[in-house]
Amino acid sequence: MTKRQLGYAFIALGLLAAVGSFVNDMLGAGEFQGVGPTQRLALLAAGAIILVGVSLLPLGDRPA
Amino acid sequence: MSDEFVALQEGGEEETAVSLPTKLAIYAPRILIGLALAAFVGYFVVYAVYAYRLFQFPFDYDQGEGFELMDTVLFSQGQWPYRDNNAYPFYSSNYPPLFHVVTVPLVWLFGPHYWTGRLVSFLGTLITAAAIGYAVQREGKRWWLSALAGLAFLASNYVYHVGPLFRQHMFMVMFETLAVVLMTAVIAQEEAAGKKLNGRLLLVMLLLLAAGYTKQLAYATVAAVFIFFFIRQPKRAVLWAIPFAAVTGLIFLWINWSTNGMWLLNTVTANLNPFIREQAIGLFRQWFTLHTVLTVAALVFAVYQLYFERLSLYAIWFVVALLNSVTAGKWGAGESYFATAVAASCILTGLAFHRVLQWAEKRDGRRPVGWQTAVLTAVGLLFLIQANKMFHMPTDVPAFRAIAAALGKPTEVWIAPQTSCSAPRDPEMIPYVDSAGVSLLGRPPTAADTAAGIQIAEFVAAGHTAAFSEDAGFNFYAGRDIVTNPTQLLNLYNNNQVDLTDMLDMLNNQAFDSVILRAQFYPPPVLDAIGQQYETVELVQMNGFVYCLMRPR
Numbered sequence: 360m361t362k363r364q365l366g367y368a369f370i371a372l373g374l375l376a377a378v379g380s381f382v383n384d385m386l387g388a389g390e391f392q393g394v395g396p397t398q399r400l401a402l403l404a405a406g407a408i409i410l411v412g413v414s415l416l417p418l419g420d421r422p423a
Numbered sequence: 424m425s426d427e428f429v430a431l432q433e434g435g436e437e438e439t440a441v442s443l444p445t446k447l448a449i450y451a452p453r454i455l456i457g458l459a460l461a462a463f464v465g466y467f468v469v470y471a472v473y474a475y476r477l478f479q480f481p482f483d484y485d486q487g488e489g490f491e492l493m494d495t496v497l498f499s500q501g502q503w504p505y506r507d508n509n510a511y512p513f514y515s516s517n518y519p520p521l522f523h524v525v526t527v528p529l530v531w532l533f534g535p536h537y538w539t540g541r542l543v544s545f546l547g548t549l550i551t552a553a554a555i556g557y558a559v560q561r562e563g564k565r566w567w568l569s570a571l572a573g574l575a576f577l578a579s580n581y582v583y584h585v586g587p588l589f590r591q592h593m594f595m596v597m598f599e600t601l602a603v604v605l606m607t608a609v610i611a612q613e614e615a616a617g618k619k620l621n622g623r624l625l626l627v628m629l630l631l632l633a634a635g636y637t638k639q640l641a642y643a644t645v646a647a648v649f650i651f652f653f654i655r656q657p658k659r660a661v662l663w664a665i666p667f668a669a670v671t672g673l674i675f676l677w678i679n680w681s682t683n684g685m686w687l688l689n690t691v692t693a694n695l696n697p698f699i700r701e702q703a704i705g706l707f708r709q710w711f712t713l714h715t716v717l718t719v720a721a722l723v724f725a726v727y728q729l730y731f732e733r734l735s736l737y738a739i740w741f742v743v744a745l746l747n748s749v750t751a752g753k754w755g756a757g758e759s760y761f762a763t764a765v766a767a768s769c770i771l772t773g774l775a776f777h778r779v780l781q782w783a784e785k786r787d788g789r790r791p792v793g794w795q796t797a798v799l800t801a802v803g804l805l806f807l808i809q810a811n812k813m814f815h816m817p818t819d820v821p822a823f824r825a826i827a828a829a830l831g832k833p834t835e836v837w838i839a840p841q842t843s844c845s846a847p848r849d850p851e852m853i854p855y856v857d858s859a860g861v862s863l864l865g866r867p868p869t870a871a872d873t874a875a876g877i878q879i880a881e882f883v884a885a886g887h888t889a890a891f892s893e894d895a896g897f898n899f900y901a902g903r904d905i906v907t908n909p910t911q912l913l914n915l916y917n918n919n920q921v922d923l924t925d926m927l928d929m930l931n932n933q934a935f936d937s938v939i940l941r942a943q944f945y946p947p948p949v950l951d952a953i954g955q956q957y958e959t960v961e962l963v964q965m966n967g968f969v970y971c972l973m974r975p976r
Contacts, residue, residue, distance in 0.1 A: 360653070360654045360655070360657060365654065365734075396700070397700060411729075414730075415729070415730075418730065422733050423654050423733065423734055
């Protein structure tokens with residue numbers, strides 16, 4: 360696996376985490392209206408994961 | 424003596440007249456690293472003393488130890504501990520079997536004693552520390568750095584608290600560490616030799632399986648190993664993951680079939696506890712404060728690997744274990760959930776320091792004083808700072824008390840005994856200090872605690888039935904049935920998975936001659952029935968907890 364592929368994997372993981380935090384709401388698991396404090400933390404973490412993924416893309420074909 | 428010290432010494436000897444600053448620069452790192460080694464060996468002595476004193480204590484020190492002893496007793500009799508909680512004795516285990524099965528021979532040989540599982544867990548932590556040391560030595564070849572990395576694990580406040588308890592957690596960490604260290608070595612050997620070592624890889628899989636069947640939490644390490652494997656060899660990782668998942672699943676189904684579904688109910692459903700955000704945040708803060716040097720060094724090295732070289736399994740393991748530590752926020756979880764991350768950080772710190780030393784060595788050549796001196800000094804200082812952050816010591820041992828006083832640490836703390844079923848009590852002096860703050864674990868039990876335990880056991884023995892007790896130890900001591908596993912009942916009650924009818928009938932009919940409460944962990948209807956049918960006749964304090972001894976009204 361290359362650093363670029365690892366970057367894409369991070370981005371996919373981050374997007375999945377962000378979507379997952381909203382699916383949680385749709386299933387009725389959240390106890391807050393709108394974006395709750397735990398959900399906000401989850402979204403921040405998802406954003407950070409996506410940023411790390413993006414920063415890995417320029418490293419190209421170097422082995423991960 | 425390691426290379427950099429030899430180089431420094433030889434370099435120094437070449438000079439006919441060495442100036443005092445140069446001499447200081449040569450010897451300062453040696454002194455600092457010597458002091459760091461002394462500090463961590465000291466922590467090991469403290470750990471061994473605590474473990475030895477726990478081995479001698481015949482009752483529950485941590486709530487739940489007695490139930491793990493009960494699991495071991497049931498296995499020693501060829502029975503599963505995953506049972507129907509709705510019928511007398513209303514007991515079931517919520518943990519996988521391996522730790523208890525490993526302890527069974529000791530119970531066969533010596534009987535149902537608390538020291539058996541405590542010894543197994545303690546030995547497990549020593550093996551983990553040795554594996555950490557080996558991991559650093561394999562790459563670093565500096566005995567003192569490897570020793571410091573291994574000893575730092577044993578010096579962690581969390582490992583100290585939980586290591587010598589009859590709990591399966593640290594035994595899981597041992598299997599996890601062995602699996603990760605072996606996997607790293609196997610892949611390195613495969614890449615160096617250019618051939619596949621499937622036999623050794625199979626051993627890694629067995630260690631992962633052992634970790635998972637010691638405690639469920641090992642799933643994070645399994646994930647880390649397969650992520651690493653997938654990054655290095657995607658196709659082979661998938662080919663190994665399929666049989667691994669199949670074997671894990673088949674064992675799961677076999678145990679579930681053998682126990683009529685009680686395995687699934689008690690080890691999975693009963694562990695779906697509420698998440699307490701504040702608990703998770705508090706534990707993360709405490710963990711970082713206690714392990715700052717180890718954590719920062721590990722994080723910096725992991726980030727360095729992410730961008731500038733190939734990711735090691737240790738870096739992936741550390742990050743995954745760290746993310747998984749968020750489960751410490753579950754009700755019933757705690758500090759021990761960070762032990763895997765601590766083990767990973769000890770290895771990464773050792774390797775990170777080795778890499779910096781290697782870099783300094785190349786820069787300096789044979790110069791007596793230069794980057795090597797600076798880096799060695801920094802490493803010694805950083806380990807000393809880490810040792811100071813982890814400070815913990817029972818001060819009822821005169822030598823420890825003197826050391827604490829000499830270091831300017833407190834020699835005692837004042838803590839109010841934990842009460843739940845009785846009135847609050849005034850704080851009292853506890854001869855134990857710990858940077859983790861007020862800790863219920865870590866203070867070695869005393870002769871007074873043993874006497875208190877015997878007093879409670881005699882209270883139970885004065886009746887004719889088993890006690891309805893939150894600790895199993897008193898019934899064990901009195902030779903009575905072990906009745907109920909309170910936290911398990913509460914978990915099942917909160918998930919609507921237990922029928923309390925028979926239990927409430929027995930309590931309402933005062934079928935138990937005694938009830939022993941420590942923290943009122945039972946489900947609310949059970950506590951209501953106890954309150955209506957039983958009254959407190961005596962209060963006994965043991966290990967900083969006030970136990971309520973109750974008789975029928």
